[in-house]
Amino acid sequence: EKGTYPHYMLKEIDEQPLVMRKIIQTYQNEHGELTIDREIIDALNEADRLYIIAAGTSYHAGLVGKQFIEKMAKIPVEVHISSEFGYNMPLLSEKPLFIFISQSGETADSRAVLVNVKEMGYPTLTITNVPGSTLSREADFTLLLHAGPEIAVASTKAYTAQIAVLSILAEVTARSRGLKVGFDLVKELGIVANAMEVLCDSKELIEQIAREFLSVTRNCFFIGRGIDFYVGLEGALKLKEISYIQAEGFAGGELKHGTIALIEEGTPVIALATQESVNLSIRGNVKEVVARGANPCIISMKGLNHDEDSFVIPEVNELLTPLISVIPLQILAYYAALHRDCDVDKPRNLAKSVTVE
Numbered sequence: 001e002k003g004t005y006p007h008y009m010l011k012e013i014d015e016q017p018l019v020m021r022k023i024i025q026t027y028q029n030e031h032g033e034l035t036i037d038r039e040i041i042d043a044l045n046e047a048d049r050l051y052i053i054a055a056g057t058s059y060h061a062g063l064v065g066k067q068f069i070e071k072m073a074k075i076p077v078e079v080h081i082s083s084e085f086g087y088n089m090p091l092l093s094e095k096p097l098f099i100f101i102s103q104s105g106e107t108a109d110s111r112a113v114l115v116n117v118k119e120m121g122y123p124t125l126t127i128t129n130v131p132g133s134t135l136s137r138e139a140d141f142t143l144l145l146h147a148g149p150e151i152a153v154a155s156t157k158a159y160t161a162q163i164a165v166l167s168i169l170a171e172v173t174a175r176s177r178g179l180k181v182g183f184d185l186v187k188e189l190g191i192v193a194n195a196m197e198v199l200c201d202s203k204e205l206i207e208q209i210a211r212e213f214l215s216v217t218r219n220c221f222f223i224g225r226g227i228d229f230y231v232g233l234e235g236a237l238k239l240k241e242i243s244y245i246q247a248e249g250f251a252g253g254e255l256k257h258g259t260i261a262l263i264e265e266g267t268p269v270i271a272l273a274t275q276e277s278v279n280l281s282i283r284g285n286v287k288e289v290v291a292r293g294a295n296p297c298i299i300s301m302k303g304l305n306h307d308e309d310s311f312v313i314p315e316v317n318e319l320l321t322p323l324i325s326v327i328p329l330q331i332l333a334y335y336a337a338l339h340r341d342c343d344v345d346k347p348r349n350l351a352k353s354v355t356v357e
């Protein structure tokens with residue numbers, strides 16, 4: 001039930017701090033350590049390469065998950081769009097493990113790959129929000145998101161839950177391999193949950209930004225470098241699916257190779273700046289678009305922020321920034337859709353789970 005909320009999407013955005021705490025709790029053992037079934041960790045350790053298969057928002061979570069697994073657990077990861085995998089199958093490694101990320105656990109495109117790789121005899125793990133779902137039943141192993149039912153078509157809390165569970169999977173695998181991740185993930189995810197709360201309490205400011213940047217525009221660009229690029233892809237997907245504004249996410253450095261031609265007087269460009277190593281480069285990209293008339297909205301992380309930034313998110317561990325930088329983008333999409341009288345929870349042409357190929 002959505003209770004006092006006008007829309008499920010807003011309720012689900014607000015549930016994210018709670019979901020984060022629920023995930024930390026559920027994946028902790030009695031000593032406060034994060035744990036995952038031994039057989040899943042063994043399967044990861046036996047693999048020489050992981051193949052993440054997903055669609056839409058879950059694919060975007062997979063892109064972030066790849067960073068975690070490669071950086072923490074040092075296992076190479078490829079991320080593939082499920083609908084492409086069938087006819088564009090990459091040359092597989094000797095011992096692949098397939099990881100399916102699916103909120104619903106019912107996405108036909110992802111299931112088609114699961115059926116196919118199972119026939120080939122490869123081990124499979126599903127990360128889903130729905131226990132007993134098709135992808136969960138058919139895979140060798142399952143990890144649950146514990147996000148509670150997600151009703152709004154636009155996925156919000158499932159995305160952050162997927163990223164959190166992937167971070168835990170990466171950390172536990174790293175530990176099993178004797179690798180040091182250099183921080184206490186339980187503590188860092190706790191900081192993330194608190195930061196999420198702060199962001200969920202900043203809706204008025206974000207609504208104002210939506211009004212200023214998105215109420216009349218035809219299109220909008222999201223730019224970022226590194227992990228911010230992936231969050232930009234998700235921000236663009238959220239915005240287009242519920243507000244029907246044409247939106248695209250770009251790697252900051254890629255702009256000048258074509259997309260910058262689309263920048264006109266007043267085009268909103270939302271730039272993410274949460275990574276110290278690329279903070280100045282992304283700001284350089286903002287200057288390039290501003291010189292061509294763009295209306296820049298910089299969302300930065302505390303400590304990296306400059307005076308001209310539109311919104312500053314609280315400081316969290318650099319690897320975990322997608323968990324919180326996505327929240328203002330979800331809220332922006334929500335208000336952009338609302339201001340344009342769109343049906344927030346049930347956008348046109350879309351279904352919550354896509355059970356056709």
Ligand code: F6R
Nearest residue numbers: 056057058102103104107154155
């Ligand atoms: C976007 C959205 C879709 C889904 C995609 C995959 O907000 O909800 O892009 O992420 O259809 O769905 P699942 O995760 O259920 O496999």
